[in-house]
Amino acid sequence: MLSKASKTEKITNFFIIWGIICILSIVVLIGRGKRWFSNSFSYYSIFKKGDGLSKGMLVYMNGVPIGSLTSYKLDGNNNIALKISVFEEHGRRIRKGSVLRLVSPLLGSKILEIVPGSVNDPQLANTSYITPYDSDEGKRILLGKMSEMPVSTAENIMSNISNMVERLNDPSGPLFSNLENFKIITNNISKISDKLLTNQEKIDNIFKYAEDTTQNIDIITRSLRQSSFFKDKNTKKEKSSIDLNESYDPYKKSK
Known part of the structure:
Protein backbone atom coordinates (compact mmCIF):
# COMPACT_ATOMS: atom_id res chain seq x y z
CA MET A 1 0.00 0.00 0.00
CA LEU A 2 2.80 2.37 0.84
CA SER A 3 4.55 1.70 -2.46
CA LYS A 4 1.36 2.34 -4.44
CA ALA A 5 0.67 5.59 -2.53
CA SER A 6 4.24 6.72 -3.01
CA LYS A 7 4.06 6.03 -6.75
CA THR A 8 0.79 7.96 -7.07
CA GLU A 9 2.24 10.90 -5.19
CA LYS A 10 5.27 10.96 -7.44
CA ILE A 11 3.11 11.01 -10.56
CA THR A 12 0.93 13.75 -9.09
CA ASN A 13 3.93 15.83 -8.06
CA PHE A 14 5.44 15.38 -11.52
CA PHE A 15 2.34 16.77 -13.24
CA ILE A 16 2.15 19.63 -10.77
CA ILE A 17 5.77 20.57 -11.37
CA TRP A 18 5.32 20.17 -15.11
CA GLY A 19 2.28 22.43 -15.03
CA ILE A 20 4.17 25.08 -13.08
CA ILE A 21 7.05 24.93 -15.56
CA CYS A 22 4.64 25.32 -18.48
CA ILE A 23 2.95 28.31 -16.84
CA LEU A 24 6.28 29.97 -16.10
CA SER A 25 7.43 29.36 -19.67
CA ILE A 26 4.28 30.97 -21.04
CA VAL A 27 4.71 33.96 -18.71
CA VAL A 28 8.34 34.36 -19.80
CA LEU A 29 7.40 34.18 -23.48
CA ILE A 30 4.62 36.73 -23.06
CA GLY A 31 6.90 38.92 -20.95
CA ARG A 32 9.59 38.87 -23.61
CA GLY A 33 7.04 39.78 -26.25
CA LYS A 34 5.73 42.57 -24.04
CA ARG A 35 9.26 43.48 -22.93
CA TRP A 36 8.35 43.06 -19.25
CA PHE A 37 11.84 41.98 -18.32
CA SER A 38 13.87 44.27 -20.58
CA ASN A 39 15.47 47.51 -19.47
CA SER A 40 14.18 50.78 -20.85
CA PHE A 41 14.78 54.51 -20.84
CA SER A 42 12.19 56.91 -19.47
CA TYR A 43 11.55 60.40 -20.79
CA TYR A 44 8.93 63.01 -20.03
CA SER A 45 7.33 65.87 -21.92
CA ILE A 46 4.55 68.42 -21.46
CA PHE A 47 1.72 68.90 -23.97
CA LYS A 48 -0.82 71.71 -23.98
CA LYS A 49 -3.63 69.29 -24.87
CA GLY A 50 -4.11 65.58 -24.29
CA ASP A 51 -6.68 64.73 -26.96
CA GLY A 52 -6.21 61.14 -28.14
CA LEU A 53 -3.73 60.08 -25.45
CA SER A 54 -4.19 56.65 -23.85
CA LYS A 55 -1.98 54.73 -21.46
CA GLY A 56 0.05 52.06 -23.23
CA MET A 57 -0.18 53.63 -26.69
CA LEU A 58 2.89 52.97 -28.80
CA VAL A 59 5.64 55.48 -29.47
CA TYR A 60 7.10 55.40 -33.00
CA MET A 61 10.21 56.66 -34.71
CA ASN A 62 10.11 56.75 -38.52
CA GLY A 63 7.28 54.19 -38.50
CA VAL A 64 9.00 51.72 -36.11
CA PRO A 65 7.62 51.17 -32.57
CA ILE A 66 10.33 51.98 -30.03
CA GLY A 67 8.36 52.38 -26.80
CA SER A 68 5.04 53.20 -25.20
CA LEU A 69 3.24 55.82 -23.14
CA THR A 70 3.67 54.92 -19.47
CA SER A 71 1.44 57.56 -17.86
CA TYR A 72 0.04 61.07 -18.26
CA LYS A 73 -1.68 63.56 -15.96
CA LEU A 74 -2.51 67.23 -15.48
CA ASP A 75 0.28 69.29 -13.95
CA GLY A 76 0.06 72.42 -11.83
CA ASN A 77 -0.40 74.63 -14.90
CA ASN A 78 -3.21 72.44 -16.30
CA ASN A 79 -0.92 71.14 -19.03
CA ILE A 80 -0.50 67.43 -19.79
CA ALA A 81 2.63 65.91 -18.25
CA LEU A 82 3.35 62.56 -19.90
CA LYS A 83 5.99 59.90 -19.35
CA ILE A 84 7.16 57.53 -22.08
CA SER A 85 9.26 54.40 -21.95
CA VAL A 86 11.72 53.67 -24.78
CA PHE A 87 13.22 50.22 -25.30
CA GLU A 88 16.84 49.97 -24.23
CA GLU A 89 18.17 49.25 -27.72
CA HIS A 90 16.56 52.43 -29.02
CA GLY A 91 17.55 54.68 -26.15
CA ARG A 92 20.75 55.78 -27.87
CA ARG A 93 18.67 57.16 -30.75
CA ILE A 94 17.02 59.77 -28.52
CA ARG A 95 19.33 62.74 -28.89
CA LYS A 96 19.25 66.42 -28.12
CA GLY A 97 16.96 68.22 -30.54
CA SER A 98 14.41 65.39 -30.65
CA VAL A 99 10.73 66.34 -30.63
CA LEU A 100 7.79 64.32 -29.30
CA ARG A 101 4.60 64.88 -31.27
CA LEU A 102 1.06 63.52 -31.48
CA VAL A 103 0.18 62.29 -34.98
CA SER A 104 -3.39 61.89 -36.29
CA PRO A 105 -3.60 59.31 -39.11
CA LEU A 106 -6.54 59.35 -41.52
CA LEU A 107 -7.72 55.98 -40.18
CA GLY A 108 -7.19 54.62 -36.70
CA SER A 109 -6.27 56.22 -33.39
CA LYS A 110 -3.60 58.82 -32.75
CA ILE A 111 0.00 57.80 -32.11
CA LEU A 112 3.03 59.34 -30.46
CA GLU A 113 6.08 59.87 -32.61
CA ILE A 114 9.61 60.97 -31.78
CA VAL A 115 11.25 63.08 -34.46
CA PRO A 116 14.92 62.31 -33.81
CA GLY A 117 17.60 64.94 -33.49
CA SER A 118 20.83 64.94 -35.43
CA VAL A 119 23.11 61.91 -34.97
CA ASN A 120 25.89 64.38 -34.23
CA ASP A 121 24.04 65.77 -31.20
CA PRO A 122 24.65 64.25 -27.74
CA GLN A 123 22.37 61.48 -26.48
CA LEU A 124 19.63 62.42 -24.03
CA ALA A 125 20.17 60.89 -20.62
CA ASN A 126 17.61 58.69 -18.93
CA THR A 127 14.64 60.63 -17.40
CA SER A 128 15.44 63.66 -19.60
CA TYR A 129 12.93 66.13 -21.01
CA ILE A 130 11.91 65.82 -24.68
CA THR A 131 10.74 68.98 -26.43
CA PRO A 132 6.98 68.80 -27.21
CA TYR A 133 5.68 69.59 -30.69
CA ASP A 134 3.23 72.27 -29.55
CA SER A 135 5.83 74.45 -27.82
CA ASP A 136 7.61 77.35 -29.50
CA GLU A 137 10.89 75.45 -29.46
CA GLY A 138 9.23 72.33 -30.86
CA LYS A 139 7.59 74.28 -33.69
CA ARG A 140 10.92 75.88 -34.55
CA ILE A 141 12.70 72.51 -34.67
CA LEU A 142 9.94 70.88 -36.73
CA LEU A 143 9.93 73.81 -39.15
CA GLY A 144 13.64 73.33 -39.68
CA LYS A 145 13.19 69.58 -40.26
CA MET A 146 10.15 69.95 -42.53
CA SER A 147 12.12 69.24 -45.70
CA GLU A 148 13.57 66.05 -44.17
CA MET A 149 10.35 64.68 -42.69
CA PRO A 150 8.19 62.36 -44.84
CA VAL A 151 4.69 63.80 -44.48
CA SER A 152 1.87 61.67 -45.85
CA THR A 153 -1.18 63.01 -47.64
CA ALA A 154 -3.40 61.67 -44.87
CA GLU A 155 -1.41 63.57 -42.28
CA ASN A 156 -1.71 66.77 -44.29
CA ILE A 157 -5.48 66.29 -44.57
CA MET A 158 -5.88 65.63 -40.86
CA SER A 159 -3.67 68.59 -40.01
CA ASN A 160 -5.78 70.89 -42.19
CA ILE A 161 -9.00 69.52 -40.71
CA SER A 162 -7.62 69.94 -37.20
CA ASN A 163 -6.68 73.56 -37.89
CA MET A 164 -10.10 74.21 -39.42
CA VAL A 165 -11.93 72.70 -36.45
CA GLU A 166 -9.75 74.67 -34.06
CA ARG A 167 -10.59 77.89 -35.88
CA LEU A 168 -14.30 77.06 -35.88
CA ASN A 169 -14.21 76.32 -32.15
CA SER A 228 -64.41 123.95 -68.53
CA PHE A 229 -65.98 122.18 -71.50
CA PHE A 230 -69.40 123.88 -71.19
CA LYS A 231 -67.82 127.24 -70.52
CA ASP A 232 -65.70 127.03 -73.63
CA LYS A 233 -68.72 125.93 -75.70
CA ASN A 234 -70.94 128.83 -74.56
CA THR A 235 -68.14 131.30 -75.17
CA LYS A 236 -67.69 130.08 -78.71
CA LYS A 237 -71.45 130.26 -79.35
CA GLU A 238 -71.65 133.86 -78.18
CA LYS A 239 -68.72 134.85 -80.34
CA SER A 240 -70.27 133.14 -83.34
CA SER A 241 -73.58 135.01 -82.88
CA ILE A 242 -71.90 138.36 -82.68
CA ASP A 243 -69.89 137.70 -85.77
CA LEU A 244 -72.98 136.71 -87.73
CA ASN A 245 -74.90 139.81 -86.68
CA GLU A 246 -72.05 142.04 -87.62
CA SER A 247 -71.46 140.32 -90.94
CA TYR A 248 -75.07 140.35 -92.14
CA ASP A 249 -76.16 143.88 -91.07
CA PRO A 250 -76.59 145.65 -94.41
CA TYR A 251 -78.04 148.76 -92.79
CA LYS A 252 -75.11 149.52 -90.65
CA LYS A 253 -73.72 152.93 -91.48
CA SER A 254 -70.14 153.70 -91.46
CA LYS A 255 -69.05 156.50 -89.20
Whole structure:
Protein backbone atom coordinates (compact mmCIF):
# COMPACT_ATOMS: atom_id res chain seq x y z
CA MET A 1 0.00 0.00 0.00
CA LEU A 2 2.80 2.37 0.84
CA SER A 3 4.55 1.70 -2.46
CA LYS A 4 1.36 2.34 -4.44
CA ALA A 5 0.67 5.59 -2.53
CA SER A 6 4.24 6.72 -3.01
CA LYS A 7 4.06 6.03 -6.75
CA THR A 8 0.79 7.96 -7.07
CA GLU A 9 2.24 10.90 -5.19
CA LYS A 10 5.27 10.96 -7.44
CA ILE A 11 3.11 11.01 -10.56
CA THR A 12 0.93 13.75 -9.09
CA ASN A 13 3.93 15.83 -8.06
CA PHE A 14 5.44 15.38 -11.52
CA PHE A 15 2.34 16.77 -13.24
CA ILE A 16 2.15 19.63 -10.77
CA ILE A 17 5.77 20.57 -11.37
CA TRP A 18 5.32 20.17 -15.11
CA GLY A 19 2.28 22.43 -15.03
CA ILE A 20 4.17 25.08 -13.08
CA ILE A 21 7.05 24.93 -15.56
CA CYS A 22 4.64 25.32 -18.48
CA ILE A 23 2.95 28.31 -16.84
CA LEU A 24 6.28 29.97 -16.10
CA SER A 25 7.43 29.36 -19.67
CA ILE A 26 4.28 30.97 -21.04
CA VAL A 27 4.71 33.96 -18.71
CA VAL A 28 8.34 34.36 -19.80
CA LEU A 29 7.40 34.18 -23.48
CA ILE A 30 4.62 36.73 -23.06
CA GLY A 31 6.90 38.92 -20.95
CA ARG A 32 9.59 38.87 -23.61
CA GLY A 33 7.04 39.78 -26.25
CA LYS A 34 5.73 42.57 -24.04
CA ARG A 35 9.26 43.48 -22.93
CA TRP A 36 8.35 43.06 -19.25
CA PHE A 37 11.84 41.98 -18.32
CA SER A 38 13.87 44.27 -20.58
CA ASN A 39 15.47 47.51 -19.47
CA SER A 40 14.18 50.78 -20.85
CA PHE A 41 14.78 54.51 -20.84
CA SER A 42 12.19 56.91 -19.47
CA TYR A 43 11.55 60.40 -20.79
CA TYR A 44 8.93 63.01 -20.03
CA SER A 45 7.33 65.87 -21.92
CA ILE A 46 4.55 68.42 -21.46
CA PHE A 47 1.72 68.90 -23.97
CA LYS A 48 -0.82 71.71 -23.98
CA LYS A 49 -3.63 69.29 -24.87
CA GLY A 50 -4.11 65.58 -24.29
CA ASP A 51 -6.68 64.73 -26.96
CA GLY A 52 -6.21 61.14 -28.14
CA LEU A 53 -3.73 60.08 -25.45
CA SER A 54 -4.19 56.65 -23.85
CA LYS A 55 -1.98 54.73 -21.46
CA GLY A 56 0.05 52.06 -23.23
CA MET A 57 -0.18 53.63 -26.69
CA LEU A 58 2.89 52.97 -28.80
CA VAL A 59 5.64 55.48 -29.47
CA TYR A 60 7.10 55.40 -33.00
CA MET A 61 10.21 56.66 -34.71
CA ASN A 62 10.11 56.75 -38.52
CA GLY A 63 7.28 54.19 -38.50
CA VAL A 64 9.00 51.72 -36.11
CA PRO A 65 7.62 51.17 -32.57
CA ILE A 66 10.33 51.98 -30.03
CA GLY A 67 8.36 52.38 -26.80
CA SER A 68 5.04 53.20 -25.20
CA LEU A 69 3.24 55.82 -23.14
CA THR A 70 3.67 54.92 -19.47
CA SER A 71 1.44 57.56 -17.86
CA TYR A 72 0.04 61.07 -18.26
CA LYS A 73 -1.68 63.56 -15.96
CA LEU A 74 -2.51 67.23 -15.48
CA ASP A 75 0.28 69.29 -13.95
CA GLY A 76 0.06 72.42 -11.83
CA ASN A 77 -0.40 74.63 -14.90
CA ASN A 78 -3.21 72.44 -16.30
CA ASN A 79 -0.92 71.14 -19.03
CA ILE A 80 -0.50 67.43 -19.79
CA ALA A 81 2.63 65.91 -18.25
CA LEU A 82 3.35 62.56 -19.90
CA LYS A 83 5.99 59.90 -19.35
CA ILE A 84 7.16 57.53 -22.08
CA SER A 85 9.26 54.40 -21.95
CA VAL A 86 11.72 53.67 -24.78
CA PHE A 87 13.22 50.22 -25.30
CA GLU A 88 16.84 49.97 -24.23
CA GLU A 89 18.17 49.25 -27.72
CA HIS A 90 16.56 52.43 -29.02
CA GLY A 91 17.55 54.68 -26.15
CA ARG A 92 20.75 55.78 -27.87
CA ARG A 93 18.67 57.16 -30.75
CA ILE A 94 17.02 59.77 -28.52
CA ARG A 95 19.33 62.74 -28.89
CA LYS A 96 19.25 66.42 -28.12
CA GLY A 97 16.96 68.22 -30.54
CA SER A 98 14.41 65.39 -30.65
CA VAL A 99 10.73 66.34 -30.63
CA LEU A 100 7.79 64.32 -29.30
CA ARG A 101 4.60 64.88 -31.27
CA LEU A 102 1.06 63.52 -31.48
CA VAL A 103 0.18 62.29 -34.98
CA SER A 104 -3.39 61.89 -36.29
CA PRO A 105 -3.60 59.31 -39.11
CA LEU A 106 -6.54 59.35 -41.52
CA LEU A 107 -7.72 55.98 -40.18
CA GLY A 108 -7.19 54.62 -36.70
CA SER A 109 -6.27 56.22 -33.39
CA LYS A 110 -3.60 58.82 -32.75
CA ILE A 111 0.00 57.80 -32.11
CA LEU A 112 3.03 59.34 -30.46
CA GLU A 113 6.08 59.87 -32.61
CA ILE A 114 9.61 60.97 -31.78
CA VAL A 115 11.25 63.08 -34.46
CA PRO A 116 14.92 62.31 -33.81
CA GLY A 117 17.60 64.94 -33.49
CA SER A 118 20.83 64.94 -35.43
CA VAL A 119 23.11 61.91 -34.97
CA ASN A 120 25.89 64.38 -34.23
CA ASP A 121 24.04 65.77 -31.20
CA PRO A 122 24.65 64.25 -27.74
CA GLN A 123 22.37 61.48 -26.48
CA LEU A 124 19.63 62.42 -24.03
CA ALA A 125 20.17 60.89 -20.62
CA ASN A 126 17.61 58.69 -18.93
CA THR A 127 14.64 60.63 -17.40
CA SER A 128 15.44 63.66 -19.60
CA TYR A 129 12.93 66.13 -21.01
CA ILE A 130 11.91 65.82 -24.68
CA THR A 131 10.74 68.98 -26.43
CA PRO A 132 6.98 68.80 -27.21
CA TYR A 133 5.68 69.59 -30.69
CA ASP A 134 3.23 72.27 -29.55
CA SER A 135 5.83 74.45 -27.82
CA ASP A 136 7.61 77.35 -29.50
CA GLU A 137 10.89 75.45 -29.46
CA GLY A 138 9.23 72.33 -30.86
CA LYS A 139 7.59 74.28 -33.69
CA ARG A 140 10.92 75.88 -34.55
CA ILE A 141 12.70 72.51 -34.67
CA LEU A 142 9.94 70.88 -36.73
CA LEU A 143 9.93 73.81 -39.15
CA GLY A 144 13.64 73.33 -39.68
CA LYS A 145 13.19 69.58 -40.26
CA MET A 146 10.15 69.95 -42.53
CA SER A 147 12.12 69.24 -45.70
CA GLU A 148 13.57 66.05 -44.17
CA MET A 149 10.35 64.68 -42.69
CA PRO A 150 8.19 62.36 -44.84
CA VAL A 151 4.69 63.80 -44.48
CA SER A 152 1.87 61.67 -45.85
CA THR A 153 -1.18 63.01 -47.64
CA ALA A 154 -3.40 61.67 -44.87
CA GLU A 155 -1.41 63.57 -42.28
CA ASN A 156 -1.71 66.77 -44.29
CA ILE A 157 -5.48 66.29 -44.57
CA MET A 158 -5.88 65.63 -40.86
CA SER A 159 -3.67 68.59 -40.01
CA ASN A 160 -5.78 70.89 -42.19
CA ILE A 161 -9.00 69.52 -40.71
CA SER A 162 -7.62 69.94 -37.20
CA ASN A 163 -6.68 73.56 -37.89
CA MET A 164 -10.10 74.21 -39.42
CA VAL A 165 -11.93 72.70 -36.45
CA GLU A 166 -9.75 74.67 -34.06
CA ARG A 167 -10.59 77.89 -35.88
CA LEU A 168 -14.30 77.06 -35.88
CA ASN A 169 -14.21 76.32 -32.15
CA ASP A 170 -12.41 79.58 -31.41
CA PRO A 171 -14.92 81.90 -29.64
CA SER A 172 -13.28 84.90 -31.31
CA GLY A 173 -13.17 83.18 -34.71
CA PRO A 174 -15.27 83.90 -37.80
CA LEU A 175 -17.96 81.29 -37.11
CA PHE A 176 -19.01 82.68 -33.73
CA SER A 177 -18.81 86.26 -35.08
CA ASN A 178 -21.12 85.37 -37.98
CA LEU A 179 -23.49 83.55 -35.65
CA GLU A 180 -23.60 86.61 -33.39
CA ASN A 181 -24.31 88.87 -36.37
CA PHE A 182 -27.02 86.50 -37.57
CA LYS A 183 -28.55 86.56 -34.09
CA ILE A 184 -28.58 90.36 -34.10
CA ILE A 185 -30.17 90.45 -37.57
CA THR A 186 -32.82 87.93 -36.50
CA ASN A 187 -33.65 90.00 -33.42
CA ASN A 188 -33.96 93.16 -35.53
CA ILE A 189 -36.26 91.40 -38.00
CA SER A 190 -38.37 90.15 -35.11
CA LYS A 191 -38.66 93.68 -33.68
CA ILE A 192 -39.64 95.09 -37.09
CA SER A 193 -42.27 92.37 -37.50
CA ASP A 194 -43.70 93.17 -34.07
CA LYS A 195 -43.88 96.87 -34.92
CA LEU A 196 -45.56 96.14 -38.25
CA LEU A 197 -48.15 93.97 -36.56
CA THR A 198 -48.73 96.64 -33.90
CA ASN A 199 -49.17 99.41 -36.50
CA GLN A 200 -51.19 97.31 -38.93
CA GLU A 201 -54.42 99.13 -38.08
CA LYS A 202 -52.76 102.52 -38.60
CA ILE A 203 -51.33 101.38 -41.91
CA ASP A 204 -54.78 100.16 -43.02
CA ASN A 205 -56.29 103.55 -42.12
CA ILE A 206 -53.56 105.34 -44.08
CA PHE A 207 -54.24 103.24 -47.16
CA LYS A 208 -58.01 103.78 -46.79
CA TYR A 209 -57.49 107.53 -46.44
CA ALA A 210 -55.24 107.54 -49.50
CA GLU A 211 -57.86 105.60 -51.47
CA ASP A 212 -60.63 108.02 -50.45
CA THR A 213 -58.44 110.97 -51.33
CA THR A 214 -57.72 109.50 -54.76
CA GLN A 215 -61.43 109.03 -55.40
CA ASN A 216 -62.16 112.62 -54.37
CA ILE A 217 -59.40 113.88 -56.65
CA ASP A 218 -60.92 111.95 -59.55
CA ILE A 219 -64.37 113.43 -58.86
CA ILE A 220 -62.98 116.96 -58.66
CA THR A 221 -60.98 116.45 -61.85
CA ARG A 222 -64.03 115.25 -63.76
CA SER A 223 -66.07 118.19 -62.45
CA LEU A 224 -63.44 120.66 -63.54
CA ARG A 225 -63.22 119.12 -66.98
CA GLN A 226 -67.00 119.27 -67.43
CA SER A 227 -67.21 122.87 -66.24
CA SER A 228 -64.41 123.95 -68.53
CA PHE A 229 -65.98 122.18 -71.50
CA PHE A 230 -69.40 123.88 -71.19
CA LYS A 231 -67.82 127.24 -70.52
CA ASP A 232 -65.70 127.03 -73.63
CA LYS A 233 -68.72 125.93 -75.70
CA ASN A 234 -70.94 128.83 -74.56
CA THR A 235 -68.14 131.30 -75.17
CA LYS A 236 -67.69 130.08 -78.71
CA LYS A 237 -71.45 130.26 -79.35
CA GLU A 238 -71.65 133.86 -78.18
CA LYS A 239 -68.72 134.85 -80.34
CA SER A 240 -70.27 133.14 -83.34
CA SER A 241 -73.58 135.01 -82.88
CA ILE A 242 -71.90 138.36 -82.68
CA ASP A 243 -69.89 137.70 -85.77
CA LEU A 244 -72.98 136.71 -87.73
CA ASN A 245 -74.90 139.81 -86.68
CA GLU A 246 -72.05 142.04 -87.62
CA SER A 247 -71.46 140.32 -90.94
CA TYR A 248 -75.07 140.35 -92.14
CA ASP A 249 -76.16 143.88 -91.07
CA PRO A 250 -76.59 145.65 -94.41
CA TYR A 251 -78.04 148.76 -92.79
CA LYS A 252 -75.11 149.52 -90.65
CA LYS A 253 -73.72 152.93 -91.48
CA SER A 254 -70.14 153.70 -91.46
CA LYS A 255 -69.05 156.50 -89.20
